[in-house]
Amino acid sequence: MKPILLDTRLRLDRIRAARQVIDPIYLDTPQYECDALGRRLGCAVTVKLETANPVRSFKGRGTELVASQLTEQGRTAVVCASAGNLGQALAWSGRRRGLEVTVVAPRSAPAAKLDRIRALGAELELVAGDFEAARERAVSLARERDVRLVEDSLDIETCEGAATIGLELASRAAPVDAVLIALGGGAMATGVGFVVKSLLPGVEVICVQPAGAPAMTRSWHERRVVTTESADTIADGVAGRYPIAAVLDDLLEVADDAVLVQEESIVAGMRLLLEHAGLVVEPSAALGVAAVLEDRDRFAGRHVATVVCGSNVDMDAYRRWVRV
């Protein structure tokens, strides 16, 4: 079947080429149906597991792409703002190539993520406030130092990296009915959504965001950028307040739906993933399961795939939430 054409910043040939420069350690991740979880949710569930790698999230796919380009260009340093996962992944990809990596993170980011960024040899600068404050500081830093600023979701490489997950999902012999993707800045949702919609137009692409950080979902429904005053969710990985217009445009093209879920459902999703799939995940990785929990009728008897996108979580917080 010929891929259908979507009007986005993404292109299948570039995404396919990305696989050539991403360290194989981040590619071809486990993708399997989890019977026990499916029985609990009333639908077949395929888990796409992005946690079994050195940085415990899917972000390595994008940072590998960025870092390999910087090396080719002879650049020696790079800066990003991150709630933790992008920073870790960039630190890993940069260390491997001898790049000086600086990560600006909110002081409130999970300690586990911050520790691992430092351990990977990156310079870590902590700022007061939330992710948006970290982003502003990263912009100034990059300008001062005249180095590349990696902007998650805006920079096409971060979307293309995530999109390689879509290639793997689409390569299954038996496609699923719907793909559930965590929605934050939009790199993963637009990337994976684009590939799935291009290659398997019949598969529903459903983005899931916490009701406590609903900016991109509201924007998608209103078809214009909607910002929020605050973001209040345990899912730190997807807690942005300022959607990027170009990313929203792409999301409008590739997503069939964008839904919001309650914090209790995110926690219930984390618990189900632990109890019935043996997976410790960070809150954003449980958004897909949370969406099924909140709308069981919609998914009853269908086959969904959910991208378990990260497992960087402070164990103390995890214990408190999941009450293990």
Place this chain on the structure above:
Amino acid sequence: MKPILLDTRLRLDRIRAARQVIDPIYLDTPQYECDALGRRLGCAVTVKLETANPVRSFKGRGTELVASQLTEQGRTAVVCASAGNLGQALAWSGRRRGLEVTVVAPRSAPAAKLDRIRALGAELELVAGDFEAARERAVSLARERDVRLVEDSLDIETCEGAATIGLELASRAAPVDAVLIALGGGAMATGVGFVVKSLLPGVEVICVQPAGAPAMTRSWHERRVVTTESADTIADGVAGRYPIAAVLDDLLEVADDAVLVQEESIVAGMRLLLEHAGLVVEPSAALGVAAVLEDRDRFAGRHVATVVCGSNVDMDAYRRWVRV
């Protein structure tokens, strides 16, 4: 480099051929260095993760091989004795091919494993006593019904399936210094050990068994089959009492060492894998980490690989052990 020749029941060409009939869902599993765990253990640690598949253990590699042969031979049923993981895997491989699968298990096996065997559509027969009692019953059942009995570790396919893990470990650009392998009946230890020793003779092959179920380790040290009166360990997957002579012969050829670890070390290993690698594992999957904990000097500054072989654990027991 030419493979070195070892006098065992295993052959590299057969193991390579096995990859062709094993469902890819069990192959090319995640294999990555875990910095955080390594820092805690004082050595570099590569995790070979065998839990991210539909049966949450490496046993699918062997049962795929067995089941595909049975199908080719026109057989319609199969029996095995299992503490849980082999039974689940055989149930999965059999269901896919329309084989009637009967699993005989000790009543004391983890409920999580027994539930999943049933859920996969296998007939489950529970017996009083330990694994050896289950094995005896499975032998009679197979004889009565005239169907193939799959005997873990004795049947070469179970070793060859496990051995495909060794091919993946050996395909790394930078080989490790030592491979730590859980030792029970010996399928995994002889299989993985054979491939590692054949292709990378400089890599140390170290088998690890609980001190509470030491039969095969004692046999290896005494170079003759030593049985034990009882087996007392939380690591149900490796709790045999009657080593098989042919398997011991292979193990003598491929293992550089066999060590015993205390229950407290197994629990500490499970805890470290949870806290620093985000992995929920069953006790037998923590044996490698336990071995490092008990002999830090031996591994200090070296690079070890450990096969995280299963995650089928009752969550209640897990919580009690790990005190999460």
